[in-house]
Every structure is written in C-alpha cells, then in structure tokens.
Amino acid sequence: MNLIKPMLAVSGQPFSREGWIFEPKIDGTRCIASTRKRAQLTNRRLADISYRYPELVDVLSSLKGEAVVDGEITVFKKGIPSFRSLAERDHQNDPIKIDYLSQSMPASYVVFDILHLNGRSLMHLPLRERKRILFQELEQDLENSESMSLIDSFPERGEDYFQAALKMGIEGVVGKRLDSPYLPGTRSQDWVKIKKSLKLDLVVGGYIPGKGDRRPYFGGLLLGAYSQGKLTYISRVGSGFTDEELRDISRRFLPREEPPFSDPPATPQARWLEPRMVVQVTALEITAEGGLRAPVFLRLRDDKEPEECTLDQIA
Incomplete structure (x- = not known):
C-alpha cells in the first residue's frame, strides 16, 4: 500500500x-x-x-x-x-x-x-x-x-x-x-x-553514569523537547526502568562530544548523546521553571520522530 x-x-x-x-x-x-x-x-x-x-x-x-x-x-x-x-x-x-x-x-x-x-x-x-x-x-x-x-x-x-x-x-x-x-x-x-495524567514524549540528549548495580548502564537520562528547531533541556529521569529496559536503552546510546541542548544542564558528570531516541515519561506536574516534578520513565517510543517532541507539551 x-x-x-x-x-x-x-x-x-x-x-x-x-x-x-x-x-x-x-x-x-x-x-x-x-x-x-x-x-x-x-x-x-x-x-x-x-x-x-x-x-x-x-x-x-x-x-x-x-x-x-x-x-x-x-x-x-x-x-x-x-x-x-x-x-x-x-x-x-x-x-x-x-x-x-x-x-x-x-x-x-x-x-x-x-x-x-x-x-x-x-x-x-x-x-x-x-x-x-x-x-x-x-x-x-x-x-x-x-x-x-x-x-x-x-x-x-x-x-x-x-x-x-x-x-x-x-x-x-x-x-x-x-x-x-x-x-x-x-x-x-x-x-x-x-x-487525565501528565504524559510527555521527550528526546534523550544525554545521561548520567550509573553507580552500583546501574554502573554498566546509566543513572538517569537527560531529556529535552524541540522549539524552533532547537532542543531545549527539560528534565532528568532516573526511575521506572526495568533491567531489560536499562540494557536496551544503553545499547542505543550514540555518544557525541558537545551537548545537543541549546541550554545544557550544568551537570559535571553528564555524557552527551545524539538526540535520536524518544522516551515517554509521566510526572506529577510541570514546575514553575518549566521542568518536571517526580518524572518516571514509561516506555521507549520507536514509533515517534525526535522532531515531533515539541515544547508545547510542557505548556
């Protein structure tokens, strides 16, 4: 067809x-x-x-x-x-x-x-x-x-x-x-x-290295959304992952030297990634600063292009 x-x-x-x-x-x-x-x-x-x-x-x-x-x-x-x-x-x-x-x-x-x-x-x-x-x-x-x-x-x-x-x-x-x-x-x-609930599709632009049992994978993902062609940093998510999801997501990482965000977070341990992966998260609310309160990972979105994840979700 x-x-x-x-x-x-x-x-x-x-x-x-x-x-x-x-x-x-x-x-x-x-x-x-x-x-x-x-x-x-x-x-x-x-x-x-x-x-x-x-x-x-x-x-x-x-x-x-x-x-x-x-x-x-x-x-x-x-x-x-x-x-x-x-x-x-x-x-x-x-x-x-x-x-x-x-x-x-x-x-x-x-x-x-x-x-x-x-x-x-x-x-x-x-x-x-x-x-x-x-x-x-x-x-x-x-x-x-x-x-x-x-x-x-x-x-x-x-x-x-x-x-x-x-x-x-x-x-x-x-x-x-x-x-x-x-x-x-x-x-x-x-x-x-x-x-009824706050669910957002966001782009993975980096990660925080994991510690302890998470050492082979990551401690948290750094997420953003697009506005006028630029990737804006929104939040970090570190909970909600199964062991299989930790492995699967880590295998998809495509490292890069420079942050993909137009306003990268000031996180010394941050490792940057090509913004190719989309994840869905839920959160309690949008904060006054435009971030997420208590975000939790829900799933990967292989069916969605990164450019579809726009900042108007956060409005």
Whole structure:
C-alpha cells in the first residue's frame, strides 16, 4: 500500500460541543493497516511492523475487500491497556519470541477510521461518512474477533464521557469534529486529545553514569523537547526502568562530544548523546521553571520522530 502518515490531535481540556464525537483514548502504538491478501501494518514513522504482530496480520488478511484503516495497537490486561506488555511486544525482533508472545500475550488492534476502500481514497470525506463506511464494511466481519475491534464513540457530551472514561481506568478521550476530513501527517484542531495524567514524549540528549548495580548502564537520562528547531533541556529521569529496559536503552546510546541542548544542564558528570531516541515519561506536574516534578520513565517510543517532541507539551 502507499504509506500514509497518520493524522494527529492537539492537546486540550474537557469540553462538550454539538457536531463532535468522543472516543476512548487508547494509549498504544499508532498503526495504519491494509486489509488484503497479505496485510501490512506501519507505525507513525512509516516502519513496517507486520512481523511483530502475526496474530493481527492473520485477522486483517482474512477480511473481505481491500481497505486501509487507522487505529491503535495495544495489549489489554483486565480490559485496560498495559504499558509493560505493549513495550515487550513492540520492541521484540526475535521470531521465536514473537511467535510465543503472539499466543501468550496477544495484541489487539482498535480501529477508529478508514482511509481507503477498494482502491478509492476516502480521506476527503467528512468523518461522519468515513465512520458509516467503516462500520458498514467491517462491523459484521469483526463481530466475533478477539484481536480486532471498532472503537466506540459518543456524541457531544465530552465532559461527561471524560469523567466516565477515568472511572473505567482509561487515561482520557479524543474529541473529533464530525465534519473533519482526514489530513495525513497533520496535527489538526479538528481532533483534540484530553488526558487525565501528565504524559510527555521527550528526546534523550544525554545521561548520567550509573553507580552500583546501574554502573554498566546509566543513572538517569537527560531529556529535552524541540522549539524552533532547537532542543531545549527539560528534565532528568532516573526511575521506572526495568533491567531489560536499562540494557536496551544503553545499547542505543550514540555518544557525541558537545551537548545537543541549546541550554545544557550544568551537570559535571553528564555524557552527551545524539538526540535520536524518544522516551515517554509521566510526572506529577510541570514546575514553575518549566521542568518536571517526580518524572518516571514509561516506555521507549520507536514509533515517534525526535522532531515531533515539541515544547508545547510542557505548556
């Protein structure tokens, strides 16, 4: 299929509005997939991730017709997306382990849009029409599927649905204007993500050497975000890593002599890195100085380009 960059949402506060729908925010791996004789799955960076999710490829390949759909891959635990389980699936390259995990820790693909159908682009159509076609084409085929589903949506009352989502253990909702076309690669005001917790995607620009059990790896990562083409230092994160994540992240380090930050922290032990790696962290709040209070590492974001991690997340 022709590769398509996904349409993106801006961040916002809870609201209710006529002409909008609200969907649960599934915090997983964004994926655009084709349904054809042999399905293909691509992430936000347009990398082919089909080999990591053979159980999803099987379902998509069995569907009638040829469509291109947009959605999120996640791993559910007790009905709630699991960060740790998804990370284990999303960074696996060993074919034997992939086959084992596809059975012991199966992924789910939650579909919320349709972009092409039988060779015809639908992206110019309003969302309300794309939703109608999506359910018309796929709802019956997916009725008994355990690994692929169509997302639920609720009209207008975004504030009520946001509170309901929090009670269900979901991190938030996404509001979408029903008249909106699909704009590939665009962060549009027509889609608004509303989250309960502070989660940020930041660029690794350096690290602090580890001590004790962390000596082979690192003590903390130095993180930043882009503004007008420059990488601004935000915070250090040193907690939340499993042993496997410590090893994996350390193996990805690409050392450099000069700091990549426009305003590097005055940390004598700092070691600088090429700003190629993206991580997601959570924190209690943004400090008055623009840093993070009590940041904790959540996961690597191989599906996101460093330049996408901008300073407006911190606003």
